Amino acid sequence: NAGVTQTPKFRVLKTGQSMTLLCAQDMNHEYMYWYRQDPGMGLRLIHYSVGEGTTAKGEVPDGYNVSRLKKQNFLLGLESAAPSQTSVYFCASSYVSNGGEEGYTQPQHFGDGTRLSIL
Amino acid sequence: GQNIDQPTEMTATEGAIVQINCTYQTSGFNGLFWYQQHAGEAPTFLSYNVLDGLEEKGRFSSFLSRSKGYSYLLLKELQMKDSASYLCAVLDSNYQLIWGAGTKLIIKP
Numbered sequence: 733n734a735g736v737t738q739t740p741k742f743r744v745l746k747t748g749q750s751m752t753l754l755c756a757q758d759m760n761h762e763y764m765y766w767y768r769q770d771p772g773m774g775l776r777l778i779h780y781s782v783g784e785g786t787t788a789k790g791e792v793p794d795g796y797n798v799s800r801l802k803k804q805n806f807l808l809g810l811e812s813a814a815p816s817q818t819s820v821y822f823c824a825s826s827y828v829s830n831g832g833e834e835g836y837t838q839p840q841h842f843g844d845g846t847r848l849s850i851l
Numbered sequence: 852g853q854n855i856d857q858p859t860e861m862t863a864t865e866g867a868i869v870q871i872n873c874t875y876q877t878s879g880f881n882g883l884f885w886y887q888q889h890a891g892e893a894p895t896f897l898s899y900n901v902l903d904g905l906e907e908k909g910r911f912s913s914f915l916s917r918s919k920g921y922s923y924l925l926l927k928e929l930q931m932k933d934s935a936s937y938l939c940a941v942l943d944s945n946y947q948l949i950w951g952a953g954t955k956l957i958i959k960p
Contacts, residue, residue, distance in 0.1 A: 773952055774855065774938070774950030775940075775948075775950040790947070822893060839896035840948070841896070842893035842895070844892065845891075845892075
């Protein structure tokens with residue numbers, strides 16, 4: 733019963749370095765999301781995916797890229813890390829029943845988060 | 852713009868009842884979620900409301916008034932383990948979740 737697994741859990745980067753955050757889910761969910769959570773602010777959607785091979789931009793996509801090559805995995809990349817990207821990153825997934833509106837009302841299941849510091 | 856407002860912090864006593872309010876202004880409405888988040892952990896789903904009224908789940912209840920853009924989460928018989936942040940989120944017309952900043956609930960013995 734792993735659910736949603738994120739790796740790594742912690743990472744410290746220097747400005748300009750690149751890295752990839754991995755999210756894996758074993759619930760056969762269609763939808764996957766990447767959020768960032770900063771103090772005093774709500775979760776903000778970076779990118780999301782409605783199925784294998786498809787991705788879309790969320791509220792704060794700049795500086796990030798994503799890929800969904802396999803249904804169970806959703807990767808978040810930082811090409812050139814900046815101090816403003818210091819945050820806690822959460823991956824989430826949700827179920828789609830027969831597609832369409834009903835799928836969107838299913839609760840999202842979250843991973844434990846990745847705490848990323850950019851120096 | 853879209854906006855979700857919740858109190859930043861609330862304090863309550865073990866065994867008591869607390870009500871956490873959430874008001875929203877969003878482009879469209881397709882339901883409202885409440886999540887619980889313990890410090891350093893992931894958010895976990897508590898409740899979903901799409902129609903007006905009260906939904907009860909054990910010690911937790913959630914209320915929605917769409918005409919007022921208002922919801923509350925009611926926690927009864929508070930326990931120390933209920934100390935956490937409570938996040939309100941609205942599904943907008945694009946079926947994107949818009950999140951409030953969360954309410955940190957402190958339970959005192």
